[in-house]
Amino acid sequence: MPVVMDADRIGRTLTxxxxxxxxxxxxxxxxxxxxxxTRGVHIxxxxxRSLREITGQDIPTGALDITLYRDDLxxxxxxxxxxxxxxEIPFSIDSRKILLVDDVLYTGRTTxxxxxxxxxxxxxxxxxxxxxxxxxxRELPIKAxxxxxxxxxxxxxxxxxxxxxxxxxxxxxxxxxxx
Amino acid sequence: MNxxxxxxxxxxxxxxxxxxxxxxxxxxxxxxxxxRTVKKVPALxxxxxxxxxxxxxxxxxxxxxxxxxxxxxxxxxxxxxxSSVVKGESLADTALxxxxxxxxxxxxxxxSSGACHLLSRICRSAIINAGDGMHEHPTQxxxxxxxxxxxxxxLSGLKVAIVGDLLHSRVLRSNIxxxxxxxxxxxxxxxxxxxxxxxxxxxxxxxxxxxxxVRDADVVMLLRIQLERMEGAYFPSLRxxxxxxxxxEARLRGAKPDVMIMHPGPMNRGVEISSEVADGPxxxxxxxxxxxxxxxMAVLYLLAGGAEHEAAA
Numbered sequence: 001m002p003v004v005m006d007a008d009r010i011g012r013t014l015t016x017x018x019x020x021x022x023x024x025x026x027x028x029x030x031x032x033x034x035x036x037x038t039r040g041v042h043i044x045x046x047x048x049r050s051l052r053e054i055t056g057q058d059i060p061t062g063a064l065d066i067t068l069y070r071d072d073l074x075x076x077x078x079x080x081x082x083x084x085x086x087x088e089i090p091f092s093i094d095s096r097k098i099l100l101v102d103d104v105l106y107t108g109r110t111t112x113x114x115x116x117x118x119x120x121x122x123x124x125x126x127x128x129x130x131x132x133x134x135x136x137x138r139e140l141p142i143k144a145x146x147x148x149x150x151x152x153x154x155x156x157x158x159x160x161x162x163x164x165x166x167x168x169x170x171x172x173x174x175x176x177x178x179x
Numbered sequence: 180m181n182x183x184x185x186x187x188x189x190x191x192x193x194x195x196x197x198x199x200x201x202x203x204x205x206x207x208x209x210x211x212x213x214x215r216t217v218k219k220v221p222a223l224x225x226x227x228x229x230x231x232x233x234x235x236x237x238x239x240x241x242x243x244x245x246x247x248x249x250x251x252x253x254x255x256x257x258x259x260x261x262s263s264v265v266k267g268e269s270l271a272d273t274a275l276x277x278x279x280x281x282x283x284x285x286x287x288x289x290x291s292s293g294a295c296h297l298l299s300r301i302c303r304s305a306i307i308n309a310g311d312g313m314h315e316h317p318t319q320x321x322x323x324x325x326x327x328x329x330x331x332x333x334l335s336g337l338k339v340a341i342v343g344d345l346l347h348s349r350v351l352r353s354n355i356x357x358x359x360x361x362x363x364x365x366x367x368x369x370x371x372x373x374x375x376x377x378x379x380x381x382x383x384x385x386x387x388x389x390x391x392x393v394r395d396a397d398v399v400m401l402l403r404i405q406l407e408r409m410e411g412a413y414f415p416s417l418r419x420x421x422x423x424x425x426x427x428e429a430r431l432r433g434a435k436p437d438v439m440i441m442h443p444g445p446m447n448r449g450v451e452i453s454s455e456v457a458d459g460p461x462x463x464x465x466x467x468x469x470x471x472x473x474x475x476m477a478v479l480y481l482l483a484g485g486a487e488h489e490a491a492a
Contacts, residue, residue: 065208068222068250074483081182081484084208084477120217 004151007170010132013148014043017130018050020146025097030125032060032096036114037085039103040064042165043132047101062089064100069113087117094122103161105131108142133172135159183481187299187306190315191356199357203325205477206470212249213472223252223483227282230256231274232309233264233289238444238468239309239319243286246475252283274298284482287311292349305482313347319443320353322474324361326467327398330439335362340392340434342368342424343402343451345385346375346413350443351402355381368392369402369424372413389424396434400441401426401451417450427453431461439463 005013025031028051035044041063048061065085067073073082100114111129118127132148137155149172153159156177164170183198191199212220228247232240240256247254257277264273270289277285284305287295292312299306310316328334339358345351345367358365365383367374368391378385386392393399404420414420431438440452440462448454457464 068212068220068480073222074226081481084205084480086208086211088211116221120219121215 001173001175003171003173005133005149005172010148010170010172013132014046015050017146017148018047018054021047021051021099021130022054024128024145028055028057028059030096031099032062032091032093033099033101034062034064034089034093034114034118036100036102036110037063037065038166039161039163040101042163043103043130044099044101045165047099047130060091062091063087064089064114064117066110066113066117069117071109071113089121092122093118093124095125097126097128098124099128099130101130103132103163104159105129105134105142105144105147106137106159108138108140111142112140132161133159182484186482187295187308188317188478188482189295189299189306189308191317191320191353191360192315194317194357194360196360199321199324199361202321202474202477202481203328205481206321206325206473209249209476209480210470210473212476213469218249219251220249221251222480223247223250226252226284226483227280228252228254228284228286228479229277229282229304230254230286230309231277231288232257233259233270233287233294234310236288236309238471239288239316242468242471243307243309243318243475246472246479249472250476250479252479270294271297271301274302278302278304284479307478307482310349312349313352314349315353315356316349316443317353318471318475318478319350320357321478322467322471323350323354323400323441323443324357325470325474326441326463327439329466329470330463331397334358337363337397338366338395339363339398339400340366340368340396341400341402342389342392342426344373344404344408344413345369345378345402346373347405347408348402354400355383359383366392366396370414370420372411389426389430390433393430394433396438398439398441399426399431399434400443401446403443403445404447404450406447417447421450421453425449425451425453426456428455428459431456437461441467443467 033044035041044061048059051059065087067082067084128145130146131144133151134147135151135153158175160173162171282304286307286309288309289311292314294311295306295308308317359382367383367385371387374385442464
């Protein structure tokens with residue numbers, strides 16, 4: 001089970017992304033972070049901390065649950081209904097630049113759902129996509145603006161992002177399916 | 180556990196505590212949707228829900244309809260006054276004809292206990308009980324539980340006093356099942372003529388003393404005196420009922436200082452509850468109505484998946 005990113009690497013990567021955010025947006029004016037539940041939220045909170053260290057400013061941070069927007073909802077023949085959790089966006093997204101944060105970018109379907117969900121909250125000035133890992137195999141025309149690591153994978157592999165907040169440690173591992 | 184292991188929601192009696200907790204947890208996520216500018220998510224897009232109401236209802240029918248619309252389901256309301264039922268069509272025939280148009284769910288309210296069980300046997304659609312006779316009203320009990328949990332954080336160990344017409348109340352039956360399953364200490368209170376003989380079999384304390392019921396209660400829930408069912412002369416007069424059982428501020432002094440007052444509606448002010456209590460600071464009556472939408476969204480969402488499994492099996 002190869003570890004492709006360890007805790008140090010994840011930490012450095014997120015710091016680098018935070019700097020890229022500041023550079024690309026020429027500051028953090030009008031920015032807000034929205035993490036896709038569950039691990040996207042943890043990454044968004046860490047980026048908010050980094051951005052505060054770099055710029056001294058607090059970036060509003062929210063959590064988005066995309067379950068009710070999934071395109072496979074009500075379609076799977078068997079298996080339980082996905083659990084719905086709370087969406088918490090305690091600020092207006094109108095006229096803000098939204099930094100949408102997820103752990104892994106794969107087919108792009110989660111991002112599609114997240115974009116639809118966000119648009120229901122208002123009309124942001126722009127949405128930029130941040131992912132810790134881009135593993136390829138897109139099924140929709142979606143591209144990330146900030147990528148922690150490009151990780152070429154086979155479709156039968158699975159990429160697991162583990163974070164301190166939810167899993168007790170920071171690492172990214174690649175597993176063969178059924179392993 | 181992420182799913183209700185059933186096609187229909189017929190009553191609380193056959194739900195497990197885990198299933199109840201799942202509905203309440205899902206309702207928490209659903210409640211946030213109602214606070215958005217765009218109060219709609221696409222979860223039930225393309226699903227058809229029929230609201231089939233054989234009894235008058237404002238709150239429950241509106242609540243279901245709003246819940247269905249917030250989940251993007253297509254909803255239609257069959258009003259019985261203008262339907263073929265007035266021409267003598269039976270419940271089963273009405274349901275089978277509606278089902279021939281292939282809806283996904285039917286929300287049913289009917290004056291006969293067991294009407295939902297009948298439909299669940301003959302229909303492919305998921306059946307949601309919105310109140311059947313004197314049997315159950317499961318979504319009311321779920322929204323009551325949600326409201327209590329929202330304020331008190333838990334149901335377990337709370338003293339809940341339920342006062343009113345115990346005999347005719349489907350809300351009471353659903354609430355007893357739910358509250359005892361979740362570990363609450365349930366007291367029921369009413370005139371002896373309105374206490375069902377076998378009530379203690381359900382694990383509740385029954386009394387005709389309001390003071391005993393209310394003493395140190397965390398929650399006091401009033402039940403409507405069902406004026407339309409009072410032809411049996413269960414008590415001398417409404418005024419006398421209010422004097423003995425009506426919930427007033429004076430009576431509530433025996434309860435805990437942070438007691439919650441609940442009523443499933445519609446209220447008879449000055450019969451089971453005084454206006455000062457109904458509109459007072461302890462009242463959670465309108466919270467119950469708000470939470471009803473979120474709880475019904477949760478039930479619709481969870482059963483929509485369940486029905487799919489059934490169809491595939």
